[in-house]
Amino acid sequence: MPAQEKDLAADVALAARKWQKKRGALIMVLHEIQGRLGYVPREIALELSKQMNVPLARIYEVLTFYNFFELEPPAKYVISGCMGTACYLKGTPQILQEFGRLLGIEVGQTTPDGKFSLTTVRCVGCCGQAPVILVNGEVKSKVSPKDVPHILAECTD
Amino acid sequence: MAGTAIRTIRAKLNGIEVEVPEGTTILAAAEQVHLKIPTLCKHPDLPPTAACGICIVRVKGTSQMPRACCTPLEEGMEIVTHDPEIVEIRRKVLELILSKHPNECLTCGRNGTCELQRLASDFSIREQSLPYIVPDLPVDQSTRTIVLEPRKCIACGRCLTVCQDLQNVWALSFLERGIDTRMAPAGDILLADSPCISCGQCSAHCPTGAIFEYDETEKAWELLRDPDLHCVVQIAPAVRVAIGEAFGYPPGTNLTGKLYAALRYMGFDTVFDTNFGADVTIMEEGTEFVKRFQENQGELPLITSCCPAWVDFMEKYHSDMIEHFSSCKSPHEIVGVLTKTYYCEKRGLDPSKVRVVSIMPCTAKKYEIQRSDDMFASGHQDVDLSLTTRELARMIKQAGIDFASLPEGDADPMLGLYTGAGTIFGTSGGVLEAAFRTAHKLLTGEEFDAIEFHPARGLHGVKEARISVLGKEVRVAVAHGMGHVEEVLDRVRAAKESGDEPAYHMIEVMACPGGCIGGGGQPYGITDSVRKQRAAGLYRDDREREFRRSHENPYVQTLYASYLGKPLSERAHRLLHNSYKPRPTYRR
Numbered sequence A: 001m002p003a004q005e006k007d008l009a010a011d012v013a014l015a016a017r018k019w020q021k022k023r024g025a026l027i028m029v030l031h032e033i034q035g036r037l038g039y040v041p042r043e044i045a046l047e048l049s050k051q052m053n054v055p056l057a058r059i060y061e062v063l064t065f066y067n068f069f070e071l072e073p074p075a076k077y078v079i080s081g082c083m084g085t086a087c088y089l090k091g092t093p094q095i096l097q098e099f100g101r102l103l104g105i106e107v108g109q110t111t112p113d114g115k116f117s118l119t120t121v122r123c124v125g126c127c128g129q130a131p132v133i134l135v136n137g138e139v140k141s142k143v144s145p146k147d148v149p150h151i152l153a154e155c156t157d
Numbered sequence B: 001m002a003g004t005a006i007r008t009i010r011a012k013l014n015g016i017e018v019e020v021p022e023g024t025t026i027l028a029a030a031e032q033v034h035l036k037i038p039t040l041c042k043h044p045d046l047p048p049t050a051a052c053g054i055c056i057v058r059v060k061g062t063s064q065m066p067r068a069c070c071t072p073l074e075e076g077m078e079i080v081t082h083d084p085e086i087v088e089i090r091r092k093v094l095e096l097i098l099s100k101h102p103n104e105c106l107t108c109g110r111n112g113t114c115e116l117q118r119l120a121s122d123f124s125i126r127e128q129s130l131p132y133i134v135p136d137l138p139v140d141q142s143t144r145t146i147v148l149e150p151r152k153c154i155a156c157g158r159c160l161t162v163c164q165d166l167q168n169v170w171a172l173s174f175l176e177r178g179i180d181t182r183m184a185p186a187g188d189i190l191l192a193d194s195p196c197i198s199c200g201q202c203s204a205h206c207p208t209g210a211i212f213e214y215d216e217t218e219k220a221w222e223l224l225r226d227p228d229l230h231c232v233v234q235i236a237p238a239v240r241v242a243i244g245e246a247f248g249y250p251p252g253t254n255l256t257g258k259l260y261a262a263l264r265y266m267g268f269d270t271v272f273d274t275n276f277g278a279d280v281t282i283m284e285e286g287t288e289f290v291k292r293f294q295e296n297q298g299e300l301p302l303i304t305s306c307c308p309a310w311v312d313f314m315e316k317y318h319s320d321m322i323e324h325f326s327s328c329k330s331p332h333e334i335v336g337v338l339t340k341t342y343y344c345e346k347r348g349l350d351p352s353k354v355r356v357v358s359i360m361p362c363t364a365k366k367y368e369i370q371r372s373d374d375m376f377a378s379g380h381q382d383v384d385l386s387l388t389t390r391e392l393a394r395m396i397k398q399a400g401i402d403f404a405s406l407p408e409g410d411a412d413p414m415l416g417l418y419t420g421a422g423t424i425f426g427t428s429g430g431v432l433e434a435a436f437r438t439a440h441k442l443l444t445g446e447e448f449d450a451i452e453f454h455p456a457r458g459l460h461g462v463k464e465a466r467i468s469v470l471g472k473e474v475r476v477a478v479a480h481g482m483g484h485v486e487e488v489l490d491r492v493r494a495a496k497e498s499g500d501e502p503a504y505h506m507i508e509v510m511a512c513p514g515g516c517i518g519g520g521g522q523p524y525g526i527t528d529s530v531r532k533q534r535a536a537g538l539y540r541d542d543r544e545r546e547f548r549r550s551h552e553n554p555y556v557q558t559l560y561a562s563y564l565g566k567p568l569s570e571r572a573h574r575l576l577h578n579s580y581k582p583r584p585t586y587r588r
C-alpha cells in the first residue's frame, strides 16, 4: 500500500466513527474516500468492512451500483473525448480510436503503467470548437486524429 | 399468533371465494383454491425478491397487474389469475429472460431440473424471438465444491438472500445494476478467496444452472474401473431418506437397503455406513462432554464439529470459539480413517490400494476431505472422494440400475451396522439427542429411559432445553442455518465475560436449515414440508433399529475392545480427532 493510502487506513477509522450512527453511513464514508483518493482501493474496502462491521460483499454492491465510484487508481492523464452531438458528428469516435490504437487500450481502460486512461464525457459546452478532447479537464479544440501523437507527447511531467 | 387478532380477508380468485388471514399474498391464497400461478424468482423458503414478473395477475375491473408473490390480498379484491393477455405477458417475460440466457440446456448441470427450462416447456416456447445477448462471464470452479456460472444467472436474487440472510456468510452479492446486474463473490474475487463456507445452500435454491455442485462422478467411475483398487463406499444418514426423490419416491422414504444393493451393482467392493461413524463420534464426543462437564477438563459449552461448513464458518468468523469445539472428527472421516487402518489390518488389505468414497447430502464435505493434515491420519487421504446425493442419483441412472425394482441389500457390518442414534445425526437436533443418550449412561451409569429427546427436534431456528442429570442442570442448545448461530454464541460470550455459569453445556450446530436432511447436495425442491418428511424418515429408522444407543452397537464395542481401547485413548486421539485454526475471512 502506498504511503498515502496507509495514512488513509488510519483515517478510515476516523471517518467510519464519524458516520457510524448515521443512516447511509457507508455511502458517506465511501464518498469521502473516493473524494480523497479518486478511487476506492480494495485494502481500504477491507479495512472499512472490519471497522464498520459491514460485509465486503455489501460494500462492493454499493461501489459497483453507482458509477461515481472508481475501483482502480485514476491515471495520471485522463483523456476524455466529448460525445455531445456536435463533437460526435465531427469525429470524436475516430479521435478516440486513434488514442486507443497508440496507447493499446480501449475506452474505459487505463494503461498498465497507470499513465493514461481513456474515457468519454457529455457535451462540455464548447460546441463551437468541436471536436473537443479534454486532458485532465483542459480543453483541446478542433482536434483531428493527426494531432493525437502531439497531444500525447505533451503529457510529460 | 396468540393474543393478536388477525383480520380475515374475503376475496375472489377467478370467481372462487377465498378467506385468508390478512397479509396473505395472492400467490398463497391461490394455492388454497388449487390455482397454480407460475413463479420463477420466488422460493417457498425465502421472502419474495419480486425480480422476475412472471407471477403477474389482474385485479378485475382495473388496469392493475400486481405481482402475486409479493402482493397481499385485499378485502373484496377480485383477482384473475389467468386470461389470454396475462398468459401472453408471462410469455413475453420469459422470452426476455431467455434472450439473455445461454441456450445450453443439453450440457447444463441442471438439465431436467431447471425451473427456467420447465417454464419454457410449459409455455411452448419454440423459437428465439428476441435478439440474443448473453454476457461473457467466466466460470468459477475455485472452491471445488460448488461451481458458479454467472452467464446462466437470471438475477432472481435467491442465492443472495440465502447466503446473506439465511446463512449470514455474505460470500455472494449482485454487482452493478439494471441490465448489467450480475452475481459475483464479494467484490469480484474468486469464490475460494471469499468467505464462502461451501454449504451449497445457494446451489440448492438457484432455479437455474448458475450455481451447482462440482461434479466428480467421472472420478468415481475411474476408481471403480481400476482393477487394482479395492473400492469402499459409505452413505451418510440424510442420503437414505432423500435420494428417492430423484426416482419418484415421496420425501422421507427410507431406501437404505436399495442403496446398499445399488452401490454393489455399481462395483463397490465394500459397503459401509456413515451412521456407524456417527456412533463412534458419539462415543468420543460423549466422553469428551463428560470430561468437561464432570471433571472440568476443558471449556464448556462443548460445541459439535461434525458439520464442515460450520467448522469453516467458525474458523473464519468466530475463532474465539476454537477451545469450545469438540476435537472429534466428523462421522465420514472416522469411517474413512478406520477403513484404511482397522479394516485394512483385519482384512489384510494394503491401504494404498484402497479408496474410500463418501456419499453425502453435502457440498462442504468435498472441502473437508482435504481441509487439514489431520484428514490424512491413516498415512493416506482418509476419504478419497465425496459425492453428493444428487451425483449418486445420476450415477445410479448411468449404471442402468432399475432402482424401483431393486431388492434390498446389506452393508458390511464391521463399519456398517448402525444404531438409531447414528441415523438421527442427519437431522437438526439429532447429534445432541444421540450424544445425550450415551452421555446419560456415562454420567449416571444408567440408561436414559425415555430414549427420545423431543425438545431438540423440529425446525425452530434455535432450540433450547434444560435437563436435570444427577441433580445438576444440563443446558443445551441446537442451532441450524448459520444465520441463527450468532445469537447462541453471543450468549456464550456474555456469560463468559460476566464470569457467570456457562450459558449452555452443549451446543449442536449444523450449517444447513433443518440439518443435513436439508443439505446443499440433496435433491432439488427443498421446502419446510420436505425437510419435515425427510426428518420423519430418519426418526422412523431410529425407532425401527434393534439398537438405539451408540454404546450398544456390538461392532462399535468390538472396535474399542480389539483396536482403539477406550474412547479418547492415545490411538483414538491420533485417528479420530483433529484441531482447528483461525482462517482469514477474505483471502483477497
Ligand code: SF4
Pocket: B146, B162, B163, B167, B169, B170, B171, B172, B195, B196, B197, B198, B199, B200, B201, B202, B203
Ligand atoms: S456455498 Fe454457502 S457460503 Fe458459499 S456462496 Fe453458497 S450459500 Fe454462500
Ligand code: SF4
Pocket: B152, B153, B154, B155, B156, B157, B158, B159, B160, B183, B205, B206, B207, B208, B210, B211
Ligand atoms: S445465481 Fe441463481 S439463485 Fe443466484 S441470482 Fe442467479 S439465478 Fe438466482
Ligand code: SF4
Pocket: B198, B199, B306, B307, B308, B309, B310, B361, B362, B363, B364, B365, B510, B511, B512, B515, B516, B517, B518, B519, B520, B521
Ligand atoms: S448441515 Fe450437513 S449437509 Fe449442511 S453443510 Fe453441514 S454437514 Fe453438510
Ligand code: FES
Pocket: A082, A083, A084, A085, A086, A087, A088, A122, A123, A124, A125, A126, A127, A128, A130, A131, A132
Ligand atoms: S458537443 Fe462537444 S462541446 Fe458540445
Ligand code: FES
Pocket: B038, B039, B040, B041, B042, B049, B050, B051, B052, B053, B054, B055, B056, B067, B068, B069, B070
Ligand atoms: S415470482 Fe413473483 S416476481 Fe418473480
